[in-house]
Amino acid sequence: MGEIDKSENRQQVITRLTALWGLTEAGLGGVIHALKIPFTGIVVGSTAIILITLIAFFAERRISVLLKSMIVVLIIKASVSPHTPIPAYFAVLFQGLLASFLFRWLPGIRLPAMMLGILALLEGVGQKFIVMTLIYGKSVWEAIDVIGQKLSAQWGLSSKMENASFWLISIFTVYYLIGGVIVGWLAGRIPSRVQRMLEQYREAKPDLKIPDDAIRLPEKARRKWPLRRMLPGLLILLMIVFVFGGMQAGEGSARAKCIYVLVRTTAVLAVWFFLVGPLIRKLIARLQKREAMIYGEEIARAMNLMPRLRQMAALAWAQTAFEKKHVRWYRFLLRLIVYSIVCDD
Numbered sequence: 001m002g003e004i005d006k007s008e009n010r011q012q013v014i015t016r017l018t019a020l021w022g023l024t025e026a027g028l029g030g031v032i033h034a035l036k037i038p039f040t041g042i043v044v045g046s047t048a049i050i051l052i053t054l055i056a057f058f059a060e061r062r063i064s065v066l067l068k069s070m071i072v073v074l075i076i077k078a079s080v081s082p083h084t085p086i087p088a089y090f091a092v093l094f095q096g097l098l099a100s101f102l103f104r105w106l107p108g109i110r111l112p113a114m115m116l117g118i119l120a121l122l123e124g125v126g127q128k129f130i131v132m133t134l135i136y137g138k139s140v141w142e143a144i145d146v147i148g149q150k151l152s153a154q155w156g157l158s159s160k161m162e163n164a165s166f167w168l169i170s171i172f173t174v175y176y177l178i179g180g181v182i183v184g185w186l187a188g189r190i191p192s193r194v195q196r197m198l199e200q201y202r203e204a205k206p207d208l209k210i211p212d213d214a215i216r217l218p219e220k221a222r223r224k225w226p227l228r229r230m231l232p233g234l235l236i237l238l239m240i241v242f243v244f245g246g247m248q249a250g251e252g253s254a255r256a257k258c259i260y261v262l263v264r265t266t267a268v269l270a271v272w273f274f275l276v277g278p279l280i281r282k283l284i285a286r287l288q289k290r291e292a293m294i295y296g297e298e299i300a301r302a303m304n305l306m307p308r309l310r311q312m313a314a315l316a317w318a319q320t321a322f323e324k325k326h327v328r329w330y331r332f333l334l335r336l337i338v339y340s341i342v343c344d345d
Contacts, residue, residue, distance in 0.1 A: 010058050017051055018072050018298075019301075019302035019340075020337065021052070022080075022306075025073060025077045025081075026077045027306070042183075045121055045183075046179070047329075047333060049095070049117050049121075049184070049187050050183070050187045050333065053109065053191070054337065055069050056112070057109055057191045061104065063100045066099050066103065067096060068295060068298065069096070070092065070096025072295055075295070078285070086280050086284075091127065094120065095120050098123075099112070102116055110189070111188070114188055117181065117182075125172050128172075129169060134268065135265055136240060139261045139264075143240045143243040144164050145165050149164070186330065194337055194338060201338055240258075308343060309340055312336055312343055
């Protein structure tokens with residue numbers, strides 16, 4: 001495995017990349033929102049995969065370093081964004097544990113990076129389907145199948161879409177799979193790309209000192225008020241009710257089905273928001289305090305880097321303004337990674 005630069009303090013670089021991972025998870029929502037790209041969850045997940053791959057590269061694939069970075073990022077996420085949805089913590093946990101396993105047992109950087117990209121993004125879409133099933137039960141998939149059958153009948157299709165839910169899940173899975181292959185391919189090649197950029201910037205020695213207010217990142221999206229955050233879920237619930245409510249009484253006891261879906265969804269959400277959610281948040285807070293005592297120094301260093309990394313992010317964002325939005329995030333991230341490594345504290 002090649003080295004980016006032996007003169008760099010590896011621990012310092014790992015700390016900066018870890019802080020950058022934490023910043024991406026907790027503080028770059030405005031930039032992602034400004035790109036206006038569908039499925040922004042893929043962008044966040046892809047950024048994490050690229051940063052984890054670089055951390056593994058600098059750490060010479062040591063499991064202890066990857067696990068420590070994961071814990072620091074989880075604590076940063078809990079501290080900076082305490083209202084983060086709980087599934088987001090599981091995503092970070094999954095990425096960190098999976099990376100520790102892959103970079104420990106698979107050779108090189110490119111192969112584990114490719115597997116990490118594919119499996120991490122598939123976990124993301126799988127998590128969404130699991131959450132939908134837990135909340136609405138199999139009724140949500142039955143309703144989608146009914147819609148598919150009705151549309152195929154109205155459009156005069158020769159083959160009815162009996163399994164519309166299967167095709168919907170398949171389309172999303174393939175979409176995320178393709179995304180995983182692309183980001184895994186990029187992540188596996190990014191260490192050499194960063195190496196070349198570091199050599200160029202060391203020769204040019206650019207001035208990265210900028211006034212605090214000279215360049216601004218896009219404002220972070222305002223926190224959604226409760227009803228707006230619940231709107232997608234309410235729309236799905238209304239879809240299920242309308243589908244089964246529009247069926248004839250003899251078609252599987254439609255009225256009973258509607259009542260069952262409403263009662264089940266309400267009960268599941270009540271248990272989640274008033275019992276499971278608070279318990280998990282208390283557990284996270286307890287773990288946060290315990291791990292902060294163990295990794296307090298690493299967490300403090302990462303948190304202290306946040307203001308400077310935000311400045312570097314603002315500079316990189318302004319310098320990539322001419323890029324097309326579909327490639328801007330990658331070019332922005334490359335610059336931000338290099339700036340984060342070479343900048344002064």
